[in-house]
Amino acid sequence: MxxxxxxxxxxxxxxxxxxxxxxxxxxxxxxxxxxxxxxxxxxxxxxxxxxxVGRCNQCRILTEEVVCALCNNSRREQAFLCVVETPADVLAIEQAGNYHGRYFVLHGHLSPIDGIGPEDLGISLLEQRLANEPLQELIVATNPTVEGEATAHYIAECARAHGVAVSRIAHGVPIGGELEYIDGGTLAHAFHSRTAFFPAAE
Amino acid sequence: MxxxxxxxxxxxxxxxxxxxxxxxxxxxxxxxxxxxxxxxxxxxxxxxxxxxVGRCNQCRILTEEVVCALCNNSRREQAFLCVVETPADVLAIEQAGNYHGRYFVLHGHLSPIDGIGPEDLGISLLEQRLANEPLQELIVATNPTVEGEATAHYIAECARAHGVAVSRIAHGVPIGGELEYIDGGTLAHAFHSRTAFFPAAE
Missing domain, CATH: 1.10.8.420 (RecR Domain 1)
Known part of the structure; x- marks a missing residue:
């Protein structure tokens, strides 16, 4: 036409x-x-x-610089490193505004079916950082999907091998969400991962 | 960011x-x-x-040719010319599939407030075609908006001046539409433009 x-x-x-x-x-x-x-x-x-545009040498985020502005920002806390799947995830966390550490972008998740292994996610670079930087905590913020969880476990093992404390962001009912409209999987997880109202005194 | x-x-x-x-x-x-x-x-x-991409020399549709494929198609009826506001309108009519004449694209409608006059709509080219082509009927298919109606009237006068029969496509309740959900303006127009079920024998 x-x-x-x-x-x-x-x-x-x-x-x-x-x-x-x-x-x-x-x-x-x-x-x-x-x-x-x-x-x-x-x-x-x-x-x-x-x-x-290529990838930052340190965190693999998309940038035309060798090292991105976030990694170059000396005011970011050196002790925390947050691992995410995509650059868009970095943006979402930055917009939330309460995390002041650095990032590491995987550009995907482990997926043997698609032939995506640790080397495609830059895990060796992550291990270098785990070995050489004065990290206090590695925060794993991959998506709560099957592949995201598998990737989180893989990364957690790496961090443990390097003696770095590792945590996973919480999953559950979104703030402001109504229980009535939350899917069963999320609700089940929220019950399973419930936290004590009054933590036991040690 | x-x-x-x-x-x-x-x-x-x-x-x-x-x-x-x-x-x-x-x-x-x-x-x-x-x-x-x-x-x-x-x-x-x-x-x-x-x-x-520029405009067809004859119908002003967007094309990289001097004369577009539609105007060059000798199987299209020479007797009918349909005036529309945009190239997308041509596509919509072609997809309906029951019109086999040619087109003339205005690329807009008369709008004195925005400084859009007849010369911007290529009316002089349309008048040339009205004068030189063996047209039986000019079908005005501008949008049923205030500006579209004004444009339709202007073009109808041009066609009349050249002794070419001119018609306007029907407006009313869409086929398959439910009266309940049709806006008042359309319903009022549909009543006003009702056609006799049994046209009077002449």
Missing amino acids: FSPLIEELIRALRCLPSVGPKSAQRMAMYLLEKDPDAAVLLARSLTQAVEK | FSPLIEELIRALRCLPSVGPKSAQRMAMYLLEKDPDAAVLLARSLTQAVEK
Whole structure:
């Protein structure tokens, strides 16, 4: 229906997550009709980002620097290292705003079925940091999925081998959530992981 | 939070219609982490499309050809010309599949407040076609909005001046729609534009 170049643009736009054929078509029409300058800018920005953005040498977050701004920030607590699956997780934790340590981004989780092993997640780099940095605690914040849990256990073992204390972030009913609408798995976990109201005096 | 190039990419992605900050961030992460090849392809496609896509000399639809495939298709009925506001409207009508004439795309509607007059909508080109082509009927399919109606009236007068029959597509209750959920304006129009069940014999 559309001319070849427009069809190609629509196909290319569909590579974006959650963009279907209708949205891609609307985006193509919008860019070509209303805002070709934005399209040129987007093209340039995409090219530059793909060319220059790599991973931070220390935490593997996406950045065009050798060492990212977070790792370079001397005000971040050196004693805490938080392991997450994706850069977006770092953003979510930063937005929550109560963690002031550093990060380590796995870019995925262990998944033998997909052929993703420890080397793909940069575990050797993590082990180097465990061995060489004055870490007090490794906080494992992988997702509470089967693969995320397996990855958490693997990392916990590494930390133990290096004599670093390791913790897992809590999972349970979200703050502000209503029990009525929480799924059974989460509720079961919340009961299992209940904490004492009045911790026993030691 | 992100490095400058990534921030720039997120900003650039927000130019896309209905992409907010969260989606733009997810898109940027996805492209950089999972599919940089798609990003390169998208950049190339955007550049090419913006460079080469213009308007068809006859119907003003977006195309990289001088005359678009629809206008060049000799099997399309020469006698009918349908005037629409956007290229997406052409697609919608083509997908409905019962119109086999040609099109004329205005790329907008008359809107004195925004300084959009007949010359911006290519009305002079439309008048040339009205004067020179063996047209039987001009079908006005602008949107049923205030501006669309005003535009329709303007075009109808042009067609009348050239002695070409002119019609407006019907507006009313959508097929399969339930009266209960139809807005008052549409219902009022549907009553006003009711057609006789048994047209009077002439």
